[in-house]
Amino acid sequence: MRTKQELSAAIRRERRAALVVNAHSRRGRQLYEETRSRLVAAGFTLLATCPVDRPVELEQRLAAAVDLGPDLLVAAGGDGTIGTAARLLAHRDIALGLLPLGTTNNFARTVGIPLDLDAAVAVLTDGKVIDVDLGLVGSMRFTNHVGVGLSADVMLSTPPRLKRVVGRLAYPATALALLARHRPLRAAVRAEGREHEFVTHQLYVANGGFHAGRVITADANADDRLLVAYPVGGPTRRGLLRDTARNAATGHRRTLGDEPFLAVRELWLETDRPAPVEVDGEPYGETPVRIGLDPNALRVMAAADSPDR
Template sequence: MRTKQQLTDDIRNERRAVLVVNAHARRGRKLYDTALAGLTAAGFTLLGAYPVDRPGELERTLERGIGLGPDLLVVGGGDGTISTGARVLAHRDIAMGLLPLGTTNNFARTVNVPLDLGDAVATLTGGKVVDVDLGLAGDMLFTNHVGVGLSAEVMRKAPRSLKRLTGRLAYPATALALLTRHRPLRATVRAGGREHEFLTHQLYVANGGFHAGRPITADADADDRLLVAYPVGGPTRRTLLRETARNAASGDRRTLGDDPFIAVGELLLETDRPALVEVDGEPCGSTPMRIGLDANALRVMAPLDTVDR
């Protein structure tokens, strides 16, 4: 494995890259040609460029791109696409470039990659390679979060047409429709020899610093060797709605030391009945589930001022 500085220098000097864009992402199909033109104009030698129309082909296409031997594999899409790219690129001597083309773009926000496509391309030419942690839900790596409760149902049932039309508002709209018949879970988080019990409609375990496009806390990020477990509200639907609004409005003013956050390196999540689990918006089995960290598992091209521990 090259050092981060060596890989950064190789990307800047050689500019050997592969582009993979999820054409089903909210803006993917529309912006694929723009991304391709931007990378070419920036002087990259594109060993391969692939718009992926079928979700089932994404992982195979990423593996195909790796086989071409790039220094930088540029992945365009939403959080699910970026998470898939991270799993495929984990522990490889290749940096991942981000083109945030999705609805919430949580991981891009976490590593400070600009959401504007032109600025994101500029980061690929003028940024640096950093190491970030990935979460591990069972045996599935993830970039952003594990969700248990209402979110797992929302991710399964949010209409694709609504996401394309309204962006991130599709998720709360679907949640409101499902909430009327959703029962709360009794969730137990076991970590560090302690047990934390919550009666809630929703519990998250986050790796990065953002959720739903908003900061989780002012001091959470993807390179701090910590997972952050937290319920959203209590047993009533009203508290879920109130805490969702509070989290969105005050995330950047809260810290990991505040209630109800539990910041640990590993945990066991149990519920009073088997509950579906979603990982970065994708189904991932059900509870109980052990969730941990894979430290410094992924190399990412990020802005020069990104903190790299």
């Protein structure tokens, strides 16, 4: 493995990259040609350019691009695309380049990648390689979060066409439709020798600073060796709606020391009945689950002034 400095220098000098675009994502289809053209104009030699129209083919196309041995794998799409690429690149001598074309772009926001396409390409040309943590649920790595309860039902139920039309508003719209018949969970979180119990419709475990395109807390990030577990609301539907709105409005002013956040390295989560689990917006299974960290598992091309532990 090269050092981060050596890999950064190789990317700037050689500009050897592979591009995979999720053309099924909200903006990917319209921006594929533009994305490819801008990378070529920036001096990159593209070993592969792969638009992926069928989600079932995404992992295969990403793996094929990795096998070509680029210094930089540029993944253009939403959080699902980025998460799949991150799992493939964990502990590899290849940096992940992000072009955020999705609905919420949580991981791109967490690592400070601009949502503007020109600015994101500039990070690939002028930035540096940093390493960040990945979460672990079972043996599966994740970039952003694990959701238990209503969010898993929402991910299973949100129509893809609705996401393309209204963007991230598709998720709260679907959640409101499901909430009327949703039952709260009694969830137990065991971590660091203590047990915490919550009665809630929704519980998250985050590896990073953003969820649903909004700040979770001012001091959470993907390079702090911490997971952040927190319920949203209590047993009532009104409480869920109230806390969802409060979190969106005040996340930038809250810290990990505030209630109800639990900042830990590993936890065991179980519920009073098997509950659906989603990982980075994809169905995973059911509770109980063990969730932990894979520290410094992923190399990412980030802005030149990005902090790096």
